[in-house]
Amino acid sequence: MARIEVISGPMFSGKTTELVRRLERYSLANKKVVYFKPPLDLRTEGKVMIASVRQTFGIEVLTLYQPVGIDADVVAIDEAQFFPDWIIDYCQSLRDQGKIVIVCGLDMDARRLPFGSLGNLMAIADSVSKLTAVCACGQDAVFTWLKDGLPQQEGNLILLGSQEKYEPCCGECYNRKMAGGI
Numbered sequence: 001m002a003r004i005e006v007i008s009g010p011m012f013s014g015k016t017t018e019l020v021r022r023l024e025r026y027s028l029a030n031k032k033v034v035y036f037k038p039p040l041d042l043r044t045e046g047k048v049m050i051a052s053v054r055q056t057f058g059i060e061v062l063t064l065y066q067p068v069g070i071d072a073d074v075v076a077i078d079e080a081q082f083f084p085d086w087i088i089d090y091c092q093s094l095r096d097q098g099k100i101v102i103v104c105g106l107d108m109d110a111r112r113l114p115f116g117s118l119g120n121l122m123a124i125a126d127s128v129s130k131l132t133a134v135c136a137c138g139q140d141a142v143f144t145w146l147k148d149g150l151p152q153q154e155g156n157l158i159l160l161g162s163q164e165k166y167e168p169c170c171g172e173c174y175n176r177k178m179a180g181g182i
């Protein structure tokens with residue numbers, strides 16, 4: 001059944017694990033799956049997960065530079081926050097063609113700003129799963145904190161590079177850190 005599913009949340013919330021879980025189910029159901037990533041260097045964890053997707057399901061991992069025609073039942077799009085606006089119309093058209101589209105990505109950057117097209121993708125989706133990570137204080141974490149503090153630059157922060165730079169953060173701890181507390 002054609003639909004768009006979004007899996008979102010902060011870093012360390014298990015988004016890619018959830019994506020892989022769903023792909024495994026579709027793979028067992030003999031659906032043809034294609035997995036896309038943006039043309040960016042992905043984090044180490046992402047690379048490991050992609051290797052797992054490739055190995056476990058024999059799914060081809062492709063880099064998506066522009067909208068393309070796809071011969072598949074299920075289209076997985078990872079790190080969707082890094083795609084330009086065309087990703088929204090593209091997902092709509094894939095659904096119109098009867099496909100299942102699973103979109104995975106960060107909903108907010110380290111400034112807590114909506115990240116790229118993720119918000120709009122959530123708006124057009126049939127279902128949205130917002131996952132949470134675990135804050136160091138033990139509460140559910142919906143934010144991603146940049147350990148070195150936030151730079152002055154405008155616009156979205158691109159969360160790439162070492163995972164040690166980031167940690168999941170609840171609202172209370174985020175506000176305390178912003179105020180200069182530990």
Ligand SMILES: [Zn+2]
Pocket residue numbers: 135136137138139169170171172173174
């Ligand atoms: Zn906390």
